[in-house]
Ligand code: B12
């Protein structure tokens with residue numbers, strides 16, 4: 001059964017839409033395989049605009065891992081903007097892949113990557129455009145298996161109604177295992193239809209199939225328990241962890257789009273996981289333990305990737321890149337190797353305490369010296385103890401002084417507002433810190449034109465973190481606190497003009513909070529928002545708080561719970577949390593103790609360097625920390641083809 | 643510094659590439675194929691590339707031109723093949739000459755366009771063309787950032803004719819390879835030669851002119867391909883090869 005390309009029909013619509021190039025595919029290093037020569041076919045989606053989704057490493061990796069396999073095919077699809085959506089509906093063009101423009105409905109698996117919850121409404125748009133029923137219970141053997149992955153999938157309950165299954169953790173091995181199960185089931189002639197396939201997947205213990213779990217509620221609205229309802233289905237579903245990143249050097253051939261995208265560089269993930277233990281950080285908690293790629297492995301990936309792409313910049317990606325045990329040698333090795341080619345280097349996440357000036361100099365050697373960015377996250381020393389971000393103000397000032405002394409003129413600081421136990425006073429300290437930074441800069445340089453920008457986001461409590469029990473600060477209280485800070489900064493005669501102040505208002509955070517810690521009852525809200533026209537919730541110009549609140553009122557009618565119940569309510573130790581049956585390896589009692597320590601302002605150490613603090617991940621998942629130094633050096637390349 | 647002029651195409655679905663998109667793709671192709679580029683001086687050095695007269699987004703082209711500066715001498719044909727290999731299919735580099743004459747941009751006097759009007763009867767198109775050509779002036783409107791602008795679309799037109807409609811031949815090579823075999827639906831094809839003037843008259847403007855003079859309203863958007871740009875031979879109304887002068891100036895052998 002050959003599947004026809006929808007391109008001829010799509011092409012007629014393209015002259016009428018913005019940036020049509022994003023829909024035509026043909027990216028360098030993309031792959032189109034023969035449909036009939038493959039027996040398992042994946043459509044992978046990043047549910048946001050092409051310009052955000054294309055550079056996503058997760059999708060790029062899985063795309064390549066799958067396409068490398070004999071008999072397996074993977075194509076990509078992204079959210080279409082409302083202008084094209086309207087035309088597709090009018091002319092009956094279905095959701096398509098950009099590789100061969102095949103309809104998504106024709107694939108075996110429709111895999112979605114959620115790095116944020118704000119992509120949920122976009123998933124519904126795509127399902128509907130694809131002609132796949134929105135709710136899993138209405139699907140037939142003609143429909144693909146709808147599978148979610150990515151960080152947000154660690155609490156898939158709000159979208160449980162729309163998913164056939166979810167995978168938590170690293171996807172590389174998991175997608176191959178799922179492929180084999182599907183292949184075997186198809187080869188046997190699809191015994192038992194999709195129910196049987198889902199059962200086979202669920203029984204592995206590594207694929208969550210929501211329909212095989214019943215959620216029972218207590219009279220007060222809390223969850224009583226979550227029980228498997230099919231034989232052989234485990235009580236808890238486990239996360240996947242890939243060990244030895246050197247064995248998974250993906251992407252080997254990064255995609256290079258014709259269209260402009262948010263990230264125009266060659267990214268190499270230099271390690272996975274982070275054990276700094278910042279209590280607000282879901283990424284750090286769910287990706288344990290730390291697994292480093294070796295310096296030699298990184299060197300090879302960069303060289304191969306640059307050859308394959310022609311990018312001018314290399315991003316050394318991870319949760320806290322300066323923490324790699326050999327980061328100094330890596331940065332120097334790369335800067336040496338690519339001096340002539342004018343290749344720039346960047347680290348997306350640098351901690352104040354891991355910053356050192358030699359490293360910063362290496363990074364800016366072949367390119368431009370941009371501003372420096374740090375994320376102290378908490379304005380006061382007390383706050384930083386609560387969140388376990390062990391950075392003292394002296395550390396920061398010392399670092400900044402060195403940076404100014406070495407020619408930097410701009411510092412950007414990231415903070416959060418609404419952290420547990422926070423008061424106005426804690427937030428006002430953000431302004432004080434900015435003033436101290438500028439004062440130090442003036443002192444060191446003898447100049448007045450020193451700038452410091454503070455950027456403040458609202459804190460959203462996330463599942464699988466010590467703050468999963470914490471009350472979220474209401475939008476009104478967040479806005480009031482941020483207004484006080486603004487007034488105190490603007491009112492300062494000596495420094496006010498040199499402080500840039502950027503902040504987000506509190507409303508979007510409440511919706512994110514609802515989706516992050518929601519349960520299955522939240523699904524009705526998501527559906528209502530989608531049906532009312534909600535799209536692209538991560539985009540300020542599309543997001544509508546009022547629509548979300550109106551739909552929440554309707555969607556939650558009769559349940560006895562409301563938006564505040566999900567967001568600003570503090571949870572107790574006994575409460576069954578909606579994601580408790582998804583096992584990230586973290587011991588719930590350890591998380592609770594860490595929550596209590598937070599309230600008492602007690603810090604914990606990083607298990608990379610001090611004895612293990614028993615979060616539970618390594619014993620539960622049978623994993624271990626993998627770090628250097630390897631003692632190896634990045635070899636200079638011999639110059640070929642001159 | 644050696645300078646090379648290149649002719650490249652925007653074919654098939656890659657006609658939706660904007661000029662900015664093309665620039666990025668081209669500069670990356672230069673890096674991938676390790677072309678010894680000359681760089682501009684300054685804090686953020688740029689490779690020396692200059693582009694001439696890019697076709698609008700959505701319009702295909704067989705005749706786009708650019709010029710690059712090299713830090714080391716290279717054989718133009720080898721360089722062409724190397725760059726062509728490095729660019730996605732559809733963005734093809736099809737000609738290269740070493741620069742030996744000045745004032746290249748001034749040489750691009752006119753463009754020849756092929757306009758495919760799906761769903762339009764060829765006779766109807768021929769009639770509209772005749773009406774349009776009979777006028778001395780045809781005022782059209784174009785929406786710009788600064789509001790609606792009115793100008794003449796007739797004066798710049800050096801030639802316009804309805805050519806035999808066929809599903810093969812010119813059309814297919816011009817439009818590209820990745821399209822479906824066409825259905826037998828009515829389809830008119832116009833060949834259009836327009837002088838490069840200010841304000842620039844684009845095929846779109848001529849289509850507006852056809853609508854204004856003869857009520858020609860294609861049911862689907864026209865598919866436009868630039869076939870050539872270069873010196874205009876006023877007598878025959880044809881556009882000639884702008885690289886010919888450089889080729890002629892090359893030392894024999
Ligand atoms: C580069 C980056 C960006 C870039 C590029 C984003 C992009 N398009 O990919 C930019 C700057 C644009 C960006 C923006 C944002 N980012 Co960001 N970003 C990162 C960063 C540094 C790397 C991401 C990455 O490539 N990881 C590596 C890949 C391989 O991992 P992965 O995507 O999770 O994929 C693996 C698995 O999850 C799984 N998987 C993924 N998808 C699927 C699908 C299926 C079907 C299966 C089976 C498996 C599977 O398999 C993959 C391979 O193992 C991370 C930090 C980090 N190191 O993870 C933050 C991070 C992901 N970003 C984050 C945030 C908050 C944002 C923003 C919301 C910020 C903002 N307020 O605007 C936006 C959201 C943009 C958007 N709409 O997606 C957070 C997410 C927090 C969370 N989950 O709670 C992170 C974790 C940083 C942090 N510590 O807070 N980001």
Ligand code: SF4
Pocket residue numbers: 275288289290607608612613614615616617618619625
């Ligand atoms: S179990 Fe121990 S070693 Fe493993 S990640 Fe947790 S703290 Fe680190």
